[in-house]
Each structure stands twice: as C-alpha cells, then as structure tokens.
Amino acid sequence: MHDFFENSLFAGVTLSLISYLIGSILKKKFKLGIFNPLLISIVVTILVLVVSRVDYDTYNEGAQYLSWLLTPATVCLAIPLYEQWELLKHNCKAVMAGLVAGVVTSLCTVFVLSKIMGLTHEEYVTMLPKSITTAIGMGVSEELGGYVTITVAVIIVTGVLGNIFGELVCKIFRITEPISKGLAFGSASHAIGTAKAIEIGEVEGAMSSLAIAVSGILTVVLSSLFAHFM
Structure with a gap:
C-alpha cells in the first residue's frame, strides 16, 4: 500500500474522495449530525494512512490537487x-x-x-x-x-x-x-x-x-x- 501511494499520482485524491463519499452515504442513511461527511472522511483517511503506514507527506503529494479548488469554491x-x-x-x-x-x-x-x-x-x-x-x-x-x-x-x-x-x-x-x-x-x-x-x-x-x-x-x-x- 505504501508503494501504491508513492507511485500513484492521484492516490491521495482517490482516498479523500472515497472517504468523503462514505461520509455522505452515512449522513444520508442515518441523518445524524455526527455523521458529517467531512468528519467521517477525516477519520477514514487517518485510519487508512495509519494502517498502511503511509506518512502525511506521501499522502499529500497525491491529495494536494484538492487544495487548489479551495479558493475557487469559497x-x-x-x-x-x-x-x-x-x-x-x-x-x-x-x-x-x-x-x-x-x-x-x-x-x-x-x-x-x-x-x-x-x-x-x-x-x-x-x-x-x-x-x-x-x-x-x-x-x-x-x-x-x-x-x-x-x-x-x-x-x-x-x-x-x-x-x-x-x-x-x-x-x-x-x-x-x-x-x-x-x-x-x-x-x-x-x-x-x-x-x-x-x-x-x-x-x-x-x-x-x-x-x-x-x-x-x-x-x-x-x-x-x-x-x-x-
């Protein structure tokens, strides 16, 4: 898994989007505030990185593209x-x-x-x-x-x-x-x-x-x- 994150250009983005999708599905199903999609995506992403022993810098190499959308979205x-x-x-x-x-x-x-x-x-x-x-x-x-x-x-x-x-x-x-x-x-x-x-x-x-x-x-x-x- 560590090699996958190091060699894949969009591994970080993929993990982030899938994590957010999981959060959105849970929020829609249970309709509870605790299942906030962003909160769920953070928890899922951290768990995957810890279990896979992937450091933040490696993850961020593939996830940084999402940050480019932050200002336009605002x-x-x-x-x-x-x-x-x-x-x-x-x-x-x-x-x-x-x-x-x-x-x-x-x-x-x-x-x-x-x-x-x-x-x-x-x-x-x-x-x-x-x-x-x-x-x-x-x-x-x-x-x-x-x-x-x-x-x-x-x-x-x-x-x-x-x-x-x-x-x-x-x-x-x-x-x-x-x-x-x-x-x-x-x-x-x-x-x-x-x-x-x-x-x-x-x-x-x-x-x-x-x-x-x-x-x-x-x-x-x-x-x-x-x-x-x-």
Whole structure:
C-alpha cells in the first residue's frame, strides 16, 4: 500500500474522495449530525494512512490537487449572496454589527482561554484564525508566526463542530431569524458551517456566505492587533 501511494499520482485524491463519499452515504442513511461527511472522511483517511503506514507527506503529494479548488469554491459562495442582495441592503447595519461582534467574540475567547491554559505566543496566534476559512487562516497563522498545520486542523475542527451543533445551539437560544442564523454559521464555522446553512435555507446560506468573506477580512486586520496581547 505504501508503494501504491508513492507511485500513484492521484492516490491521495482517490482516498479523500472515497472517504468523503462514505461520509455522505452515512449522513444520508442515518441523518445524524455526527455523521458529517467531512468528519467521517477525516477519520477514514487517518485510519487508512495509519494502517498502511503511509506518512502525511506521501499522502499529500497525491491529495494536494484538492487544495487548489479551495479558493475557487469559497469564491463561488458569492452566488447565493448575490441572489439575496436586496435583503442585504435593507439590513446592512445589523449585518455588519453582527459580524463585528462575532469576530471580536471569537478572538477574545481565544485570548482568554490561552491565558487560562498558559499557551505560548506561537500557540496563541495559531488559534486566532480558527473561525475563518482555511485559505485565509493559513496565511494569517504563517504571518503571525503560528504553526500552520495546527491552524488547519483547528479550523477544520471548528467548522465540523459548527456544522454538527450549530442548528442545535440556535434552537436552544431560540434564534429563528434567518439572517441571524446565517451570520452565526458563517462567522463561527466558515465554509463548513455555511454548507449546513445552505441546507437550512437560501437566506441562511447567503448570509453565511457573506460572513465568510467579511469575517475573514476583519480577522486578518484584528488578529495583528490581538497578537500583541500575549
């Protein structure tokens, strides 16, 4: 199996897609949040690599092509936003206030927990971009001197948790307004949360798509400021 991954140009991509397909089938069959396709694909991929004794670099040689699609896929999320443009214009102030509150809350939470847990500066800045899309978060972490690979893992975990528990949290706190729900998903759990928002409704998906872009920009700006706090 190790030789297969070393000699095959697309072994990593194939494993990733098959793992995601397994997750999608399980989600469709059981309809439970825990069977999130991305979460299942991560678990299956790790198990295959561990059992086959294939190191990450070897796997990534064949899986890196999927990363090329990350930025275009994020840009495509602008389509549902365009379709809800009039709604956005009528609620512009509330939307911006919500997004600023979401980003500041995320950064403050990381700062407080990092202080409590006694993290180093490098570990602290690694966590700061946890709630923005990977394409932006990797650049922020690298610029601030964090551990980029850990940042990627944290971003994925944040997104998966938002996808699984986001709707439940909205029900607990009785958040029913579609705009509010969409902004919450996008600002807290980026593209993975947005996938869930799109499932819930068109308005939720559009607002979540907007939140990804604006939250990313705000996090880039504010992370540089928060980085000096530790």
